[in-house]
Amino acid sequence: MDIKQIDKQFVANTYARFDLRLVRGKGSLVYDETDKEYIDLGTGIAVNAFGVGDEVWKNAVIAQLNKIQHTSNLYYSDPCALLAQKLCERTGMRKVFFSNSGAEANECAIKTARKYGADTKGKDYFTIVTLQNSFHGRTITTLSATGQDVFHEHFTPMTDGFVHALANDIEDMERLVRAHKCCGIFLELVQGEGGVTALDTAYVKAVEALARREGLLLMIDEVQTGNGRTGSLYAFEQYAITPDVVTTAKGLGGGLPIGATMLGERVENLFTAGLNGSTFGGNPVCAAGALSVLERIDETLLCAVREKANYIFDELRDAKGVKSVSGLGLMIGVDCEKDAGEIVKACMQRGVLVIKAKHKVRLLPALNIPFEQLKQAIKTLKEVIAE
Numbered sequence: 001m002d003i004k005q006i007d008k009q010f011v012a013n014t015y016a017r018f019d020l021r022l023v024r025g026k027g028s029l030v031y032d033e034t035d036k037e038y039i040d041l042g043t044g045i046a047v048n049a050f051g052v053g054d055e056v057w058k059n060a061v062i063a064q065l066n067k068i069q070h071t072s073n074l075y076y077s078d079p080c081a082l083l084a085q086k087l088c089e090r091t092g093m094r095k096v097f098f099s100n101s102g103a104e105a106n107e108c109a110i111k112t113a114r115k116y117g118a119d120t121k122g123k124d125y126f127t128i129v130t131l132q133n134s135f136h137g138r139t140i141t142t143l144s145a146t147g148q149d150v151f152h153e154h155f156t157p158m159t160d161g162f163v164h165a166l167a168n169d170i171e172d173m174e175r176l177v178r179a180h181k182c183c184g185i186f187l188e189l190v191q192g193e194g195g196v197t198a199l200d201t202a203y204v205k206a207v208e209a210l211a212r213r214e215g216l217l218l219m220i221d222e223v224q225t226g227n228g229r230t231g232s233l234y235a236f237e238q239y240a241i242t243p244d245v246v247t248t249a250k251g252l253g254g255g256l257p258i259g260a261t262m263l264g265e266r267v268e269n270l271f272t273a274g275l276n277g278s279t280f281g282g283n284p285v286c287a288a289g290a291l292s293v294l295e296r297i298d299e300t301l302l303c304a305v306r307e308k309a310n311y312i313f314d315e316l317r318d319a320k321g322v323k324s325v326s327g328l329g330l331m332i333g334v335d336c337e338k339d340a341g342e343i344v345k346a347c348m349q350r351g352v353l354v355i356k357a358k359h360k361v362r363l364l365p366a367l368n369i370p371f372e373q374l375k376q377a378i379k380t381l382k383e384v385i386a387e
């Protein structure tokens with residue numbers, strides 16, 4: 001049996017995989033078992049921030065692997081502490097809880113808001129407002145936070161305490177905050193899985209003001225938008241807001257699983273020993289990889305990210321077959337006349353990996369993709385879209 005057959009027989013049927021088996025890669029190039037080369041504009045869904053097998057990242061990971069691979073959270077470990085320090089210094093947040101995925105990072109944010117509501121207003125103030133068309137993860141509670149009914153089907157009852165506001169409509173947000181006993185508001189600034197659409201700045205500022213006025217936590221899900229992806233270290237910087245909680249995961253580990261829930265001033269001491277935990281959370285190897293990723297996301301790199309993003313927007317905006325281009329930085333959605341699934345397949349055939357978000361083609365290239373490879377991939381994408 002070949003690998004594809006073994007996978008079909010033994011791996012749970014939760015993924016509709018493409019007919020592609022990736023075996024190795026270097027930077028933004030990946031290869032299948034026949035040694036066919038692909039330029040990767042998907043990076044494992046915004047995970048391989050510096051592409052595949054990046055030397056700096058690999059050395060950081062291997063150096064830690066040669067020391068100790070896991071300690072548990074019963075003891076101190078250097079990478080975990082240093083990563084938390086770096087995250088706080090770069091964001092102005094005060095403390096970090098580490099986990100292993102975006103969903104878990106968001107679970108911690110939800111716990112934070114619930115305890116904050118109970119502590120400041122009373123136990124029945126547990127409702128969190130999220131947005132319609134959002135995506136916050138696959139656990140039952142993060143699914144409940146997710147404002148898309150299709151994800152709830154088959155798994156009811158959902159966790160209590162989530163209501164979903166219409167994005168970019170401050171009146172709808174105010175209405176829901178008035179109608180429920182709320183503890184927080186939880187948003188993606190660029191909805192990723194929902195179709196790569198950035199929220200309006202004025203709306204986000206108004207939500208921040210509302211949260212302040214009502215004593216609600218403002219929580220930002222930067223699982224996908226974080227770690228340089230949108231052209232700033234975190235997207236909230238571009239919206240000029242001060243969140244109380246920021247979650248991130250995907251690109252932070254550079255390819256290893258890590259989630260982080262950053263806590264601001266209002267909630268830095270909300271948790272006490274025993275109130276949350278994770279066996280693998282802050283794992284030294286993952287944290288060492290993350291530390292090396294974070295250290296390299298400096299102004300020079302971010303400037304190059306914005307330049308590449310401008311290039312992609314300029315190339316695609318008026319291209320034949322393109323209806324519109326959305327997103328922020330290197331998190332881009334392309335709405336095309338042609339079916340996105342067909343475009344993904346045709347690009348793959350021609351050696352370019354792109355992915356989908358709803359009905360759009362989604363681009364999430366490595367932050368350091370060489371310009372020549374990016375140009376070649378966009379040229380192919382344009383040809384496929386125009387056909």
Ligand SMILES: *Cc1c(COP(=O)(O)O)cnc(C)c1O
Binds near residue numbers: 100135193224250
């Ligand atoms: C991917 C994603 C998640 C879920 O992350 P997992 O690591 O798959 O649990 C949550 N929120 C957003 C915005 C995401 O893009």
